[in-house]
Amino acid sequence: MATRSxxxxxxxxxxxxEITxxxxxxxxxxxxxxxxxxxxxxxADEHYYLVCFNLRDPQIHILDNMNVKDSIKNRYGKKFTHVAHGTYSGKKDFDARFLPEGKEQKKQIEDLRKKYITKILLSEFNENVPVVESEIEYYHRLTLKEKKMLQDKSAKNIADRASEYFENQASALLKEKKKE
Structure with a gap:
């Protein structure tokens, strides 16, 4: 019991x-x-889900597309069950139209991400639509080999930009806090 504590x-x-x-x-x-x-x-098996903490009206909701008859305890573990007792499980007949978990579902989710980011980038509310459109035109003029090379580099570039962004944000906040 002491070890658990x-x-x-x-x-x-x-x-x-982490929250801080x-x-x-x-x-x-x-x-x-x-x-x-x-x-x-x-x-552990790369199944993703969301846990939503409602801090105004103390509640915890699990948003999950897993179609399993297991209890919350079996699915998410004993420790979480204690916290999530009384969790809203959603409508039993809700169908998000996702394929069963696997390669096909990963492809389906990847396609949806592309669809959503395209809608966001080309939205009338995006002030940089002309820049996006010119880059699309440039991309279409590339050879297949050049396109493949760009795709191979993109994951690393995205990770580097995200890391740089968060480092810059943290540095800016530190400077701001020091001024206060």
Whole structure:
């Protein structure tokens, strides 16, 4: 029992540290300013789901497309079940039209991501649509070999840009905090 208590304290400490780090790089100064906190989660078998914490009306919701008759305890683990008791499970007949988990579903999700980002980038609300359109035209003029090379580089470029962005955000916030 003492080991469990020590592990619980360590997990809680890690959770508080992570939330503090997230608040530091976000626009929020305190968790009190947040009504909903959505956390993407992953099970060991690469199954993704969301846990939504309603901080205004203390509730926890699990958003999951898994079509399994297992209990919450079996699906997400004993520790989470204690916290999530009384969780809303959604409509039993809800059909998001996702294929069963596997390669086909991953392709389906990838296609949806492309569709959504295209809609966002070409939206009338995006002030940079002309830039996006010119890059699309440029891309269409590339050879297949050049397109393949760009695709191979894109994952690394995205990761580098994201890392740089968060480092810059954290640096800017540190400078701002020092001024205060």
């Amino acid at each position: 020590v592990k619980l304290k360590a997990n809680m400490s890690k959770f508080v540290e 780090n997230l608040l530091f790089i976000s626009v929020y100064q305190s968790i009190k300013e947040i009504d909903l906190m959505i956390c993407p989660m992953m099970l």
